[in-house]
Amino acid sequence: MSDWYSRQFGDRDQFAISFALGRDPHAGKGESPSWGGFELWVEGRCLTRSVSSEDGVADAVRWHMAPLLRWLATVGSRLVNEEPFPLATMRDQVRDGCDWFLATDTAPSQLTEEEEDAWFDRRSEWRRDHALRHADPSVAVPNVVIRRLGHDLEVSWDNERWGSPRPGLRFVESRGTAMIPAQPAARALFDAVLDLAAQLPGDLLDADSIEAKGSAWRWLIHPETADVIRSEWPALDKRLARRARAQASGFFVPHSAETLVLRQTCLTRLADVKTLLGVAESVGDQPLSDSFMAAVDPSTPSTVEPWLEGYERATDLRARMGWGDDALPNLRAWLKRHNAHVERKRLPKAIDLASLRREDRRGGIVLNSAAKAGLRREMGLGTALGHMLMDHDAVTVGGQWEHWPSAARARAFSVMLALPDDGVRDALRGHRAVDIEAVGSVMKRFGTGPYATTYHLRNRNFISDEERITLLTQLVA
């Protein structure tokens, strides 16, 4: 098989797509001029690599390339800029775009028929613009979902729970998630589309028609929030559009300070938009102390068992601060001593907390005073501290729309910080069973609430799920 065109766009160690065009072995059929192959590489892994009972191992998907190129040209701007999932899911452990789609395959039971139709429409629309398989249903391509996540692109793939439409063919990379810098990846996709368009006959694509427009900043945040800004805050709408027009490049639109905050939740009232943007400025007057900053070590959370890093970082902080296995000092006072602003105020319902650590080293935490009782309320301060110490983002908003891997890591940090394993074992010593009395001893020693204590005891295998429910019911009653 001889290809007359072959080119790679991007860097395989981060994100690359390569295309080949060759002689159509089935000449005379359909869109034969675009016959060829494409490969998708992420962090050194070839996501298109397959094993087939007929043909062995192949890196490229060989087929007509025109439908894939047309799809990329049509959805490109939305693919690399749209971040929020359009529907909130109550299911925990939604690690990425692949998980989100599965977590929403059943609509909430309280919806009317019309609302249920709207639910599935939004879910389907999102997949149409983010899932590679929507490019061309007539060909077996891996199940890959791409979306924006802050300054990164989240690329997730799941060929474990999803089969291939070609029996006997299996994609080698079964399940994973990668975070890669968004701008170069978006550039690779854009350049690929333009270059291939120039190789193919006819007016397949026009560069001007596929470049991101000023309005593309709207993909960076929830459409409901963007609608509020457009209709009720035209000055901000114009400023964001002007900035997007000036800084957009190909498909890509960079975030502004406002969109980096607003992307993290869905707000439908102007007052809430203004409140959240105000919260993002709630930092202390002085820079965070050197000893606090020494504990800051941002990293991308793992999408697999992200809580393990949270546990580890909490244990490290305890050791660093010399807290041993005793009850924590007053965390609020401790944070203030290190120059962090700490405040509890009424925030929009969808928000539990905001955590800030800016480049000028000033930081702060704002907790929602109206948050419902439960684990998140009990652990809010420690969770926000976890975000400050571990997140790359200058502002993290926790709540209904949070990014699960970083939220789960921060919550695990919070409970382990409050309830160190050895201290818990010590508190349980002498109790013949982990019953209400034993749990009461742990709560008393560490000053923790019933939700957090039973949650942690379950997660650390001191009690079962069933025992947790029984104990929590008794404790809350």
Next chain:
Amino acid sequence: MPRAHRPYPEKHKWPKAFGSLCPRDMPEHVPSAFLAQAVAVPQAGLNKLWFAQGRWCFCAIRTGDRADDVWHGFPVIGGEVDEAVWRAMRDAGRLTSGQIGRLRRQRRLPERWP
């Protein structure tokens, strides 16, 4: 003139091609019967027809010249199908909401026909 079915066997052949494949044990008369009942759903792509029955959903696209009413089809995993297709089939009375729900949750093609 009824829609005509013309298979596209090249998708199976060397050099390696990755076309979605119809079930091997599907009787020869079935594609034509499906084509006769398939619905066009422009929101889910122009020049495509859709049909679903039991555990299977198929998409058909034109074979050769776009002016001809000649088609070939391939199976699509239910969970991959655009919601507009399910809506059209429900509105046309071809599928019930329960059948759609089951197909919507499908993540791999059935191993055997039917």
